[in-house]
Amino acid sequence: MTITACDDRLAAEARMTALHDEHAPALLRFLLRLTRGERQTAEDMLQETMLRAWRHLDSLPTEHDDSRRWLFTVARRIAIDTVRRRQTRPVEIGLTDLTWVPDSVDSIGTADAAEAIRLAFQALTPTHRTVLTEIYVHGAGLDEVAERLGIPVGTVKSRAHYALRSLRVALGA
Known part of the structure; x- marks a missing residue:
């Protein structure tokens, strides 16, 4: 790897880390509201948002407010896509606790x-x-x-x- 490529990669990693540190907490709160408190779903959406930011880092706005707006737009679209995907799939049901086995005392x-x-x-x-x-x-x-x-x-x-x-x-x- 050349020195320039290494420097570019380090700069990209530093920018992505800064974006995550600055915007992830607010994005997670936003996504928690959109998912009505489903933390795991909100965290998955946050991860997908940051992954898209990483993939499009070269076209991501450099200004703080512009990059924040871009991230929130992407997060909102991911939430919309998730809702649409759930509507087209059968209803998901929770797993049954298979560790619980009734004994003779249960009634x-x-x-x-x-x-x-x-x-x-x-x-x-x-x-x-x-x-x-x-x-x-x-x-x-x-x-x-x-x-x-x-x-x-x-x-x-x-x-x-x-x-x-x-x-x-x-x-x-």
């Missing part, structure tokens, strides 16, 4: 209770489901959840409180 009552909890959880708003999932499924602390979702800790506490209250009401507890 229909247990199955009914599990179904009631699942339905009550699905009835929550996406923001409430996300907070409860982060806290109780992933075991994240309040500060960690706040950082991941880009919201204040007080908002996390409030959403958790109201989500649990909604679950209690739905379950008649």
